[in-house]
Amino acid sequence: MDHYNIPVKHFTFTGMIHVLDKTVQMIQLYDWYAPLLTEKQRDVFELYYHNDLSLAEIALELNVSRPAVHDILVRTENVLKKYEEALHLAHRFSDFSLLAQEAFRRIENSQDGQCEYNETGQPSLRFLLQEMVNIWMKEDTEEGV
Secondary structure: OHHHHOOHHHOOHHHHHHHHHHHHHHHHHHHHHHHHOOHHHHHHHHHHHHOOOOHHHHHHHHOOOHHHHHHHHHHHHHHHHHHHHHHOHHHHHHHHHHHHHHHHHHHHHOOOOOOOEOOOOOEOHHHHHHHHHHHHHOOOOOOOO
16 A cells, blocks of 8 residues: 555554554445446455555556556545445444344343343344344435435
């Protein structure tokens, strides 16, 4: 990645965390939306994020200019973010996964009944599982979503 050219004294731990957070976010979005990208966008994204090539190395590999690679990468990142803003697949899957983890934890530790809430006021397993399905299957009917 091009950030290796930054002098060590200017590369803070916080800066490194930000780079890692962005990388993880972009890879997660790519996992969901790669089929919607063009072949060129997929090539540049994979060489940069998966193969850890610099923009200059990608330019040499694809026989294009470094600014062209940068432009493709930035546009690809923006497209991935727009797809997520419109479709919310990664966010919904994250919510779904958290509820699934809670359901499995509860299954291991409880004698939950068929009620919507148990005696401690916690949602029942049936209720948690229904919420998981609702999150995954809900349509964007809210205004602005």
